[in-house]
Amino acid sequence: MNYDEYSTVPTDEDREKKTKKYWKPFLRQLFVASGIWTPYLSVGLCLGTPTVYIAQMRREVNSTEAVSPEMSSWISSAFGYASIPGVFLLAYLTTRIGRKRTFNLVSINMLVVATSYYLSSTPMHIIITEILQGIPHACSVSTSIIALVEYTSPENRGLI
Known part of the structure; x- marks a missing residue:
């Protein structure tokens, strides 16, 4: 046994410092991931949206013919069906302009979609x-x- 080397016993203060160091980067990454x-x-x-919209339109007009079965389908x-071309568009845009710019374009498109959902008043608008979308x-x-x-970061990938 070598008495020249010693190790310190961790105290409660040391444990708190480790915990505080760990939570700050984790919360930052949680914010980015959100x-x-x-x-x-x-x-x-x-x-x-279609489930709620179809029932609401039929109730407002007091008729099931307000939105026909074909239109509700x-x-x-x-x-x-509109997702199918989106897959090919994604492959092209990702190789052409990169993942981050593609994600930004998708986010802008989602803002346009949210606005158009809010302003929609007919089945064709939906x-x-x-x-x-x-x-x-x-x-x-x-x-x-x-x-x-x-x-x-690699150490937090399994946690999020």
């Missing part, structure tokens, strides 16, 4: 808005995951 989670929240809200499915939906699924992995 900006990346926002498209998923937006997509979830947009997926529920298109309102509900336009979102998914379909157009759903088509506009399909592109960011396809982009956010893959671009957000890539950006989230790039922004978080």
